[in-house]
Amino acid sequence: MRVLDKKINVYEGYNFRVLEIPGFEKITFGCPPGIVKDFARREEELTPHYILPTRTLVKGKNNFDFEFIVYSFLFIRKQKEKISVYCTQDQRRRLEAIMSETLFGPTFHQLLCAQFSSWIRHNNFTRSEHSRFIKYLETLARDKKLTQRLQGMLREQVTDEDLLKALTPFFKKVIQTKSWIKKKKANPATTFARHYLQCFQLQQEMDLFSLTRDCSREEFLDRLMEFHIFGKDKSVTVASRSNPKKKLKVVQFQPSCFEIYESGKLRAELDFHRLDTPPIPDKIELLKKPRMGATFLGVGSGFCPNRRNSCMILWVEGRGVMVDAFSDNNEALLAYGITENDIEAMFLSHVHSDHDSGFIEKVLSGQRLTVMTSRIIFESFLRKIEAITLFPCDVIESFIDFVELEPGKKVKVPGYESTWIEFDYSLHSIPSGRLRLTHVDPKGKEHVISHSGDTKYDRSLIHRWYDQGIFSMNRYQKIMGFIWDADLIIHEVGGGQLHTEFSALAELSPEIARKMVLTHQHKNSINHPYFHFAQEGETHTLLSAPRKRSVAPLTFLKGISLFQEVSQANLKNLLKKSRVVEYNAGSIIFTKNDIGESFYVILEGFAEIILGGQMNAVYERGMFFGELAITTGNPLRRGTVKALSNLTLLEVPKQLYLESKLPTILDDFYRLDNHFSEVVRPSLVASLGFGSLAHWKKGDSIFASKDIDSVYLLLSGKVKVLTGDGKKIAFLSSGDIMGEVPEWRSIVRKAEIRAESDEVFAVELEPDQISQLFKLYPSFYGTVYQKIKKLEARLAKT
Numbered sequence: 072m073r074v075l076d077k078k079i080n081v082y083e084g085y086n087f088r089v090l091e092i093p094g095f096e097k098i099t100f101g102c103p104p105g106i107v108k109d110f111a112r113r114e115e116e117l118t119p120h121y122i123l124p125t126r127t128l129v130k131g132k133n134n135f136d137f138e139f140i141v142y143s144f145l146f147i148r149k150q151k152e153k154i155s156v157y158c159t160q161d162q163r164r165r166l167e168a169i170m171s172e173t174l175f176g177p178t179f180h181q182l183l184c185a186q187f188s189s190w191i192r193h194n195n196f197t198r199s200e201h202s203r204f205i206k207y208l209e210t211l212a213r214d215k216k217l218t219q220r221l222q223g224m225l226r227e228q229v230t231d232e233d234l235l236k237a238l239t240p241f242f243k244k245v246i247q248t249k250s251w252i253k254k255k256k257a258n259p260a261t262t263f264a265r266h267y268l269q270c271f272q273l274q275q276e277m278d279l280f281s282l283t284r285d286c287s288r289e290e291f292l293d294r295l296m297e298f299h300i301f302g303k304d305k306s307v308t309v310a311s312r313s314n315p316k317k318k319l320k321v322v323q324f325q326p327s328c329f330e331i332y333e334s335g336k337l338r339a340e341l342d343f344h345r346l347d348t349p350p351i352p353d354k355i356e357l358l359k360k361p362r363m364g365a366t367f368l369g370v371g372s373g374f375c376p377n378r379r380n381s382c383m384i385l386w387v388e389g390r391g392v393m394v395d396a397f398s399d400n401n402e403a404l405l406a407y408g409i410t411e412n413d414i415e416a417m418f419l420s421h422v423h424s425d426h427d428s429g430f431i432e433k434v435l436s437g438q439r440l441t442v443m444t445s446r447i448i449f450e451s452f453l454r455k456i457e458a459i460t461l462f463p464c465d466v467i468e469s470f471i472d473f474v475e476l477e478p479g480k481k482v483k484v485p486g487y488e489s490t491w492i493e494f495d496y497s498l499h500s501i502p503s504g505r506l507r508l509t510h511v512d513p514k515g516k517e518h519v520i521s522h523s524g525d526t527k528y529d530r531s532l533i534h535r536w537y538d539q540g541i542f543s544m545n546r547y548q549k550i551m552g553f554i555w556d557a558d559l560i561i562h563e564v565g566g567g568q569l570h571t572e573f574s575a576l577a578e579l580s581p582e583i584a585r586k587m588v589l590t591h592q593h594k595n596s597i598n599h600p601y602f603h604f605a606q607e608g609e610t611h612t613l614l615s616a617p618r619k620r621s622v623a624p625l626t627f628l629k630g631i632s633l634f635q636e637v638s639q640a641n642l643k644n645l646l647k648k649s650r651v652v653e654y655n656a657g658s659i660i661f662t663k664n665d666i667g668e669s670f671y672v673i674l675e676g677f678a679e680i681i682l683g684g685q686m687n688a689v690y691e692r693g694m695f696f697g698e699l700a701i702t703t704g705n706p707l708r709r710g711t712v713k714a715l716s717n718l719t720l721l722e723v724p725k726q727l728y729l730e731s732k733l734p735t736i737l738d739d740f741y742r743l744d745n746h747f748s749e750v751v752r753p754s755l756v757a758s759l760g761f762g763s764l765a766h767w768k769k770g771d772s773i774f775a776s777k778d779i780d781s782v783y784l785l786l787s788g789k790v791k792v793l794t795g796d797g798k799k800i801a802f803l804s805s806g807d808i809m810g811e812v813p814e815w816r817s818i819v820r821k822a823e824i825r826a827e828s829d830e831v832f833a834v835e836l837e838p839d840q841i842s843q844l845f846k847l848y849p850s851f852y853g854t855v856y857q858k859i860k861k862l863e864a865r866l867a868k869t
Contacts, residue, residue, distance in 0.1 A: 072088075072339075072340065072342060073339065073340040074338075075337060075338055076092075076338055078093050079092050079093075079338060079339055081339065084106065084109050085103065085105060085109065086101055086343065087099060087101030087106055087343070088101065088341050088343055089118060090341065092319065092331070092333070092338060092339075094314065094317050095311045095317065095319060096118060096120060096312055096313075097120070098121075098122060099117075099120065099121050099122070100121075100122045100327075100329060100341055101122075101123070101124055101127075101134065101327070102121055102127075102134075102135060102136055102140060103134040103135070103136060103398070104398035104399075104428045106136065106139070107142075108375070109376075111376035112376040117140060117144070117148060119152055119153070119154060119155055119312070120155045120157070120309060121137070121154065121155065121156050121157065122157040122309075123135075123158040123159075123162055124323070125159060125301075125326045126327065127459070128431070128459060128460055129344075130346065131432055131435045131850060132398070133398055133428055133429075133431045133432055134346075136398075136424045136428055137156075138169070138173050138423065138424040140154065141174070141295065141296075142373070142374075143374070144295065145295070146568065153295065153296060153297050154297070156296050156298050157299045157307045157321065158300065158301065159301050160300050163298045163300065165458040165461075166458075168454065168455075169458045169459070170292060171288050171292070172422060172451055172454055172455050173422060173424065173501065174282060174292075175277075175281070175282065175283060175291075176277050176451070176500065176502060177447065177451055177502065178212070179212040179270065179274050180209050180212035181450070181451075182212075182270040182273060182274065183212055183266070183270050184205060184208055185446045185447040185450040185451075186266045186270050186447060187204075187266055188446055188450070189446065189475060190259075190262060191204060204252070207249070207252075211267070218271060220237070221234060221238075221268075222275075222540060223540075224237065225540035225541065225542070225543060226540030227540075228538075228544055229543060229544065230544045231268065231543050231544075231545040232545075234543060235261070235264050235265065238264035238267060238268060239260050239261055239264045240260075241264075242259075242260040242263040242267070243260040245263075246260055269478070272542070272546055273447070275541050275542070276496075276499075276542075279536065280500035280527075280568065280569060281500075301323065305322055305323050305324060306321060306323075307320075307321050307323075308320055308321075309321055317333075318333075319333050320333075325344065326344055327342070327343050327344040328340075328342045328344055329341040348399075348402075349402040351402065351679075351689065351715075352405075352406055352715075355405065355406070355656070355677050355715050355716035356716065357676060358407055358409050359610075360413065360616055361386050361389075361612040361614060361615055361616055362389050362613075362614040362615060362616045362617065363386055363387050363518055363520070363614035364385075364386045364520075364559070364610055364612040364613050364614070365383050365386065365520060365559060365561065365588070366383060366384045366386065366391075366407065366409070366608075366609070367383050367588075367605040367607060367608065367610075368383060368384065368400070368403045368404070368607065369382040369383075369397055369403070369607060370592055370604075370605040370607055371591070371592055371593075372566075372570070372593040373424070378592060378607065379397055379403065379607060380395075380397040380425040380426070380428075381395060381425070381426070381563065381591040382394065382395050382397050382403075382426075382429070383395075383522075383590065383605075384409065384413075384414065385520050385522075386610075387484070387487060387490045387520075388487050388488060388489070388490060389616055390413060390414075390415040390486070391414045391415060392414075392443075392492075392508065393414050393416075393418070394417075394420065395419065395426040395427065395429075396426075396428070396429030396430050396433055397426075397428055397429045398428045398429050398432060399432075400429035400432065400433065401433075401436070405677065405689060405691075406608075407608055408677075410677075410691040410692045410693075412691065412692050413692075415441065415486045415487070416440075416443055416484060416485060417430070417433065417441065417442050418442075418443050418444060418504070418506060419443070419444040419448060419449070419452060419504075420448075420503055420504045420522075420525065421448055421501055421503035421504065421525060422448065422451045422455050422501065423501070427452060430442075430452070430456075431456050431460065434456075434470050434471060434849055435460075435470070435849055435853055436850055439470065439471070439846065439847055439848075439849060440470070440471050440472065441471075441472040441473075441474060441485055441486075442471050442472070442473055442474070443476055443482075443494075444475075444476055444494075445475065445477065445478075445494060445496070445504060446475050448503070448504060449473055449475070450464075451501070451502065453467050453468060460853075462856070466856060469846075469852075470849035470852065472485070476494035478494060478496060478549075479495070480493070481493045482494075484508075489510060489512075490509065490510045491508075492507070492508055492509075493509070495549060497523060497525060497526035498526045498528070498533070499524070499525050499526055499527065499569060500569050504524050505521070505523050505524035505526065505553065506524070507520070507553070507554065508520045508521075508522075510614075512614070518558055518613055518614060519556070519557040519559075520557055520559045521553070521555075521557035522554070522561040522562075523562040523563050523571070524563070525563055525565065525569065525570060525591065526563065526571060527568075527569060527570060528562070528575055528576070529572070529575045530551065530575070533550055555579075555583055557586070558586065558613055559586060559588065559611060559613055560583070561587075561588050561590060562576065562587055562588075563589070563591035564590075564591060564592055564593070564594075564604075565591045565592070565593050566593045566594065567593070570591065570593070573594075576602065581601050584601035585601050587602055588603050588604075588605045589603065589605060592604060592605075625639075625642060625643065625646065627693075628642060628645075628646070628721075629642065630693070631672065631695070631754070631757070632754040632755075632757040632758050632847075633672075633695055633698075633733060633734070633754075633757035633760075635761075636732075636734075636761055637732065641731045641732065642731075644731070645723060645727060646721075648724070648727050649721050649722055649723045649724070650721075650722050651674065651719060651721055652720050652722050653718065653719050654717070654720070655717055656716050657713070657714060658713070658714045659711065659714075660678065660712040660713065660714065660718075660720070661697070661708050661712055662708065662711045663707075663708055663709065663710050664707050665707070665708040666700070666706050667699075667700020667701050667706055667708050667725070668701070668725050669697065669722050669723055669724050669725055670695060670697035670698040670701055670725075671695060671696055671697050671721065671722055672694075672720065672721040673690055673691060673692050673693065673694050673695065673720060674692065674720060675692055675717075675718070676691075676692070676715070676716040676717055676718035677714075677715040677716045678694075678696065678712050678713065678715060678718055679712070679714075680710055680711075681712070681713060682710040682711075687710065689715060690753065693754075694752075694753045694754070695753050696753070698733075698736045699737075699738055699741075701725040701728055702728070702729075702734075702736050702737075703735075703736075703737060703738065709738070733760075734757060734759075734760025734761050735760055735764075736756055737760075737764070739787050739832060740760070740786070741756060742786075742805060743786070752848065752850075754847075754848075755844070755847075755848050758840075758843075758844055759784065759834050759836075759844075762835055762836045763834070764835070765783060765832070765833045765835045766830065766831070766833075767826040767831045768826060768830060768831075769826050769827065769828060769830075770826060771825065771826045772823065772825050773790060773809060773824040773825060773826060773831070773833075774809070774823075781810050781835050781836075781837075782809070782810035782835070782836045783808070783809040783833040783835055784806070784809075784833055784841075785805055785807045785808075785832075785833050786805060786833055787805060787830070787831070788826065788827075788829075788830050788831030788832060789802055789804050789827045789831070790803045790804075790807075790824050790825060790826055790828075790831055791803075791824070791825055791827045792823070792824055801861075802827065803824070806854060806855075807855075808841070808855050808858070808859065809824050
């Protein structure tokens with residue numbers, strides 16, 4: 072940063088900057104999650120001008136959250152005025168797509184498409200049939216007579232059964248005219264009626280909070296925001312609102328690097344391309360996880376200045392289901408002594424950014440996720456993340472193990488022995504979910520945790536809406552119930568137009584109130600004789616954890632990628648001859664340049680990896696370190712490892728490592744380029760270790776266009792890609808893929824690849840091995856996807 076005038080002030084926020092130049096309104100550069108809370112903490116109004124960096128997703132960190140800036144201008148800010156947004160044309164389209172999804176929710180057509188998606192898949196529609204069916208749903212979504220008929224019935228306070236009786240004959244007639252639908256199932260009319268009713272009811276509820284009663288979505292956004300587009304010279308003009316003749320020229324010469332000129336004179340330079348990162352604690356206390364309970368990572372609303380956004384872990388069978396995720400979520404887990412491996416699955420309640428901004432980081436920076444929610448909410452999430460990352464929806468979905476939840480259906484939680492989740496829609500401005508998590512103990516007794524999700528719970532208001540014909544009788548009863556008979560009831564108190572006021576819960580009985588923990592807090596918590604306001608970091612226990620089990624079970628090691636191809640006999644021998652060692656927090660396991668005689672697997676706790684005198688990474692349960700000094704020709708330790716918490720390790724001697732036929736790990740594995748993370752995960756490194764090492768010298772042909780059997784991951788050196796006439800298309804280097812990748816077969820058929828540098832090293836993998844790596848490590852897949860798409864674009868021009 073450089074300021075050339077003492078009258079100019081710059082506020083340095085967390086991954087954003089605020090510029091104050093005399094004669095101009097304040098200008099904000101960047102829009103990361105938490106920006107609204109920052110202004111609130113300083114008791115300052117949000118600025119009217121926002122200049123967006125051309126890259127807002129940096130190393131897997133989501134630095135884009137314009138939603139709460141918009142919400143603040145709509146609901147909080149006293150002075151009503153347009154928001155001026157300075158961005159590229161592409162960013163404008165993406166921002167409008169995000170705001171459409173989060174301000175207004177899915178269109179009725181999108182609701183229907185999502186609701187019918189499973190039915191379409193199960194009936195094996197051809198591409199042509201799928202296209203025809205989507206067009207039919209578009210026509211169905213525009214059928215005002217049908218919706219008006221149902222609305223008229225609701226005013227008579229009918230049941231779902233009454234509505235289904237009216238809808239089923241309607242769809243029978245439709246299906247009779249469409250033989251290609253009729254042949255898919257003996258009697259699909261009841262399915263059509265049920266799916267349509269679900270979408271109709273959701274649309275009714277979303278309309279209660281609608282912002283567009285008198286205009287279209289596009290008109291509403293035009294009233295709210297005005298866009299100024301960066302030119303080809305990477306500049307944009309900012310005019311003073313009080314004196315339009317006064318203008319600034321802002322040049323973004325590279326992402327997050329700006330020059331600000333006034334009357335042709337450079338006034339300031341801003342550079343925040345290096346990410347601010349949350350601090351890592353010097354010492355971590357490991358969480359004592361309950362068998363069943365809840366830990367609160369964040370308890371605030373999106374506007375609450377001094378609390379993290381609402382996020383919790385529901386513990387069942389000693390493992391966690393994370394409910395929603397804020398940005399920098401992994402660092403919060405670390406601070407409370409919780410590992411990523413402790414989280415078995417995630418529940419996505421809805422796609423407002425105070426609930427989903429951390430999901431994209433989870434998806435891209437770590438290993439594969441299991442995400443549970445309804446198909447309607449999930450498809451909203453996919454569309455939103457597509458706008459943020461530019462990955463197509465089908466690519467994003469391939470990163471995730473999606474578990475579809477439907478209202479009224481209990482689903483066994485994947486990976487659990489006796490735990491079920493039940494889903495229902497809450498009452499909110501966009502489709503939003505709530506849940507009941509039920510665990511059956513060995514004696515057959517049920518234990519239940521419920522969570523309200525974001526909801527407008529107000530009994531008198533809900534009853535008035537029911538009288539007006541907004542809900543069916545069944546839906547009215549479900550809204551009023553669902554969560555109250557749980558052993559632990561977690562409820563939001565965000566207040567305002569879209570959330571529950573604390574006063575609305577006052578009429579609940581003391582018996583229910585004593586079971587409640589209140590979160591998503593907007594106002595300061597109070598001491599109450601019955602209700603408890605959640606505090607960040609606290610854990611509520613329903614069932615205590617059993618006595619600690621062995622820290623080195625065979626099944627635990629078998630689940631680590633390093634040991635995936637080790638036989639059962641060799642693994643038992645390794646366990647028998649290795650030893651379990653414990654270190655107190657702050658202890659040094661080894662230092663850089665020590666001679667390595669063993670390597671370590673983390674059984675419990677956190678280890679700090681120090682390179683060049685600075686923390687490089689934090690390793691947790693299931694990760695390993697120290698293997699380079701015993702599997703390569705260099706026996707010296709590459710860095711220092713320190714216990715960040717009390718640490719339990721499995722120490723494996725060098726000779727035993729070699730005898731157990733564990734993979735050879737190379738230094739180059741850890742240097743691979745990763746678009747979404749600064750650090751290559753050890754588990755990915757271990758998976759690469761099972762490949763064969765390949766080596767070429769300058770000028771060697773790696774393969775010609777007809778040789779398509781092998782896949783190579785470049786470790787070091789440079790290669791060039793040539794067309795048939797010998798014309799160079801591109802250079803490839805560390806982290807690039809060469810060969811026949813199933814997802815991108817066309818590349819190798821159009822090009823020849825030769826070694827360009829003196830030496831080239833690569834890992835040779837089978838196509839099915841690389842596909843498995845793509846499935847397990849989304850960040851690796853995403854990095855390769857981006858690189859190959861760029862190469863495909865180059866090939867298309869030849």
